[in-house]
Every structure is written in C-alpha cells, then in structure tokens.
Amino acid sequence: MQSRTVVGLDTGRSAIKVVAYAEGARFSIMYPTLAVPAVELTDPTTAERAKSETEIVDGKAYFTGDTARLQGNLTSSIGLNDDWTDTPEYQALVKSAFTRLHKAGVPNLDSAYVVIGTPSKLYGTRQERLVEKTKLALPKGVEIKALPQPMGAYCDYVLDKSGMPIKDKLIGPSGRTKSYGVIEGGHFSTDFLLMKEGQYIERGADSCSGMSAAAEQLRRVLAKRNLTASLVECEEAFRTKTLFQFGEEIPIANEVLEAQSHVVQEIISKGNSLFADDARSLNGILIAGGSADAIHAITSQTWKHSILMENSRWSVAEGFARYGLGQLIRASISAIQQVAANG
Template sequence: MKTFIAVDLGRSAAKVVAYDGASDKREMLLYPSAVIPAKSLSDEGARARAMSETVTVNSKEYFFGDTAIRQGHDDLLGGLRDDWFGTDHHRALFLGGLKKLTDAGMPDVESALIIVGLPSTMYASHKAQLANVLSALVPQATIKVMPQALGPYFALAFDEKGQETDKIEADGMYGAIEVGQYTTDYALVIEGDPIDDAYGSCSGMSKVAASLQRILQQKDYSVTLAEATQALATKQIKNFGKVVDVSTEVATAVEPLAEEIYMKSREVFGSHLRKLDKIVLAGGGAGLIAPRLSSEWGTLELVPNERFAVADGFLRYALATGTISQQQGKGALWGRLFRIA
C-alpha cells in the first residue's frame, strides 16, 4: 500500500494529512500560509531552525510557515488573490508540506497519491493547470485536484481507514459548506454525484478579519490582519502586556459574513435546500458561522475538527478509492466514487 497525502493550502494556514499503509503511520500538519524570500540570518540557532522551513522554487529559496512570520513579518496577504494558485507562494507552501512530512518520517512522499483542493468556482477552469504545475514539482507523484467543499462531505462519509460510515446514505442528498479564509465554498451531492451547477463560492473569513481590524482601530487598537485573524479564534488580543477580550467585537464583525453565507446557501442549493438530508459545515470559520445557519436549518452538522475537515476528508476519500484490493465489505456509496472528480 502506498503513501496517501491530502493538502489544504488555506490562505491563513496550510493543513496536510498523510497516511502510510505499510507502517499504519498517520501524520497531521498545520503551519501558517506565510512565505517570504529567504535571507541570510546572523544567529546560528535561528539559521538552523529556518532550514526546516526553507524550500526552493524556480531556483529561488523561500522561508515558509512560522519562519516566514518571525523573520519577515508576513501578514498573510499573499494568498488573498484569485490567481494565488499559480504563484511561487503557493508552490512553496505545497513543497513545504512535503518537506515537513519527510522530516517527520513519512515514507515515499514524492511518489505518493496527493489530493489538493481548489475553491469551488475555480475548480472547472483551473484544475488541469494546478495538476500540471504540482506534477512538475513532484513528477513521481500522482496528483488529483478536487473541489474544496467535497472534503467535509468525505470526512463524514468515510472513517480514517476509508471505510464507509453510517453518517452518509448512498441515496441521500447533501449540501456541504466550507468556510475558509479567502472563500466560502459550496457543493451539492445527490446520490453520490456532485452537481456541477451547485458548485459556488462567496466571501471568506478574511472579510471578517478586515472588519475586526476596523472595529478595533476605532477603539485605538491597531492590529495587523494576521493578529485580527488569530483573534477570531482566541477572542482576545495583546496590548502592551495586557490581554484584551474582544469577543463582542468578533461577534459584530462576523454578522455580515454569516448573513452572506446564509443567503448564498439559498442561492446555491436552490429548490434542493428543503430536501437535503444534511448540510455539512466545516472550515476554520465554521464555528463562528454555525449559530446563524443552525437557527434556520436543523439538518446542519458541524464536522469534528472542522479546520482539518477538507484535508482529512480528502485523505479518507483517497483511502477509499486507492486501496481497492484491500477493501472489505464495500458499501453502496463506494461503488459510486469513481464518478466523483
């Protein structure tokens, strides 16, 4: 059994999940989506630590992750653009994840089956381009590109070994919403078939972070976008040695996006909305958006460990479809998987 890797290169953080069947080894990684050109560091200790977060793209070295944050004060703005998937920034984060997996002892990383996500509205037009770009970086790997919002659906449909669960019915109808940093992505799956016309996207949590920046500025707290993004999770900021609670400000900043996501859901799912067996919600901003959606829909289900749901779901899908000879007791949904993506 080969190595399987799933990569969710979010605009605020990269999530990578991998599994090696031979050793039954599973690895989960989370690192900031920060990238800066590498530079010479005078401190020997800092230089040694930076080596683990340095990659080469197009003959140029880049720091990524925590090193990029510390050494370059990256404010996570590089990923807030539609063409991000064609940039060296994106390639550096991808190669960085593979490097971290190798350093963690995951075998055969460069010959693995690797699944990478794209925002729903970019999937049809950019999937071939992204697959070609990443295949050039790791020629021995098998690259598969999928719509981001299918990850949470797979996270419920399969367990960690790729076996079907009882949370998704093969003949059911499901909506999936993934609340990311740059976009919120939607998918509709009917009887195992994703519906092309129901892929959609709207604003993501960067809109909330920017709003929180403005709200805090009015109260004389000047924070960066990276600080505001972190405050959405922690509900606090540091100010001259003191911890300041900003939960009220976060709630205010979230309201417009929560409403936008709700209205977009009605548009994307359309007449299917009332017939959905379940609406699956995941992504880094899912916990903040869930109260607004659950007030309307009793069928809403928040995926556990929602920030990793895309990568974890993709890995479960890879195991379900990539280990055919090892599958036992295949269920009805498994038989339809090859129609997906």
C-alpha cells in the first residue's frame, strides 16, 4: 500500500479538477475556476459557508469557487491568458484545492507528491516558473512535478489505478511499444500530444484555441435571438444546452452546436497538421477534456481510431495522479534495489 499521498491537479480555466490517492483511497473534487477579492458578508450563515472557500494570499482574502461565482458577480472566467499562473487568484485556487482535500479527510497532504500541467506549447518555457508559483501556495514539504496537460490523458489510458502500465494498451503483438496521439480539449486551449513507441515527440506538441472562443461566439449567436448571457453562463450552457432567463429554461442545443463548430474545425485543422504524417501509424488518438464529446464527434469521422476517454473531463487529473503513483513505486523499487546492491 502506497503511504505517500499523491495529488493530480488539473487547473482548467473553467473548473479545477483534483484527484488524490491516499492510503488506498481515491478522492475527487471539482470547483469553478473563479476567484475574487473577498468582501465582508453580513449574513452569518452565508459568511460561515464562505469560510471554507476563502483563502489568504499575500495578506489579502479571496473567495474561490462557488462563493466567488455567487458573491463576485463575475461575467467571465479568470485565467484566459498565458500568464494567469503568476496571479494571486491562481495561488488562491491552488490553496483552495488543498483546503478542500483536507476537509474531505485526505491525509498526509503536507508531504504530498503533486502533479500539475501546462498547455503543450508552454511546457518548455513555463514549466519551471509554474512549479515555483505553485509551491508558494502549498505546504513546504510538498513535491511538485509539471507535465504537458494531455500527458495526463495519456497516463489515464495506459496506466492502471496503482500507476502501473496496462500491458495490452502499451505493447503491441509484435512486442513494439504502441503509439498514440492525444487531443485534450480545454477551455483556454486545446492541447496536442504525440507519443510514438513511448517517446514524447516534440513536433506533435502544440496548442490552439479552446472553448472560451466558442463562448464568445455563443454570446453573439444568442444576441440574434435577443437573448443575453454572460461568458460564464455561456460556458455553463456547453454542458447543460440550456439558458436560464427570467424564470425559464430555454433550450439552446442548436446554438451551442453552431458556436462550437468553428472552434472544433480549428482543432481538427491543427490536429491534421500535427498528426497528418503519423495518424495512420498510431494505435489510437485519445480525445479528452471538457469539450471531448464535441471534438470526438468530428475526429471519429476522419480518424476511425479516435478513442473518447471515459470520464473525459476528469481524465487529465486522474492521469496525473496515476503518473504520480507510478513514479513513487519506481522510486521505491529503485531504493530497494540500491539497498540490496549495497548489502
């Protein structure tokens, strides 16, 4: 049994997804990627409820998650730029992840192994800074590893819940390691990954627009029907296919499809440019992330070996956690072998 706690942290721009494994148990938490400076709440019940979603960064209090959504009157998500991880709001949201895990009863968080992600195109330039900024929000004993976002989906597919490789997903009949492409459809960016025979391929790592661009388009489409919606409401509509207006739930599935189609076409175009020469030789193209259903509906027409990940919205966080478990197991085996060699 693994004694050290492992945390997979997917800081998506519409929702934070957290998966932790500790003492044989799995924990999962999700909350909106929203943070605003806190204000004094006069209603005692509301104020008490907000306490667990309030974090202090550099001496300043921030509401996070649903409290930020309700109290902050936000009209758009935060973090829709490459530098958002340098902001106090990012630190507040990361701190909130550990606060929520602690409340859920996850043990040994002070010495946890945490795996986080960056957009593929930023991995080479931003991973070290991301680790530094994330460390500021977490206990000093925590160890942090950064991976490209879609690597989480890959690990979710090829590793089991103990972090060990699933042989038939990794090794082909000839004994050669299988190859996969990954498309992870997020809110801010859609990220691509190419793993050929177990090797990370630099030319296959890139990013393009995410569904935040579709949210802007949905606002314009709805305006033609004289319907008003904030970007936050549009983002929610991607999941619900409805819009709440003056006490009425209005179905807008067709409008959502129209708004998403332009972004999905851009994703397909980018995927074609990155995978074109390799697609035929891949064992599968894994589709993950919050917009996986919309992407898979199109990619499956071109690439018959597209695989829609199970629980696609959770795939990155789950894969990060499984990667962390595998790393700890490998470290333990290496330590045992070293002791045996020295003995």
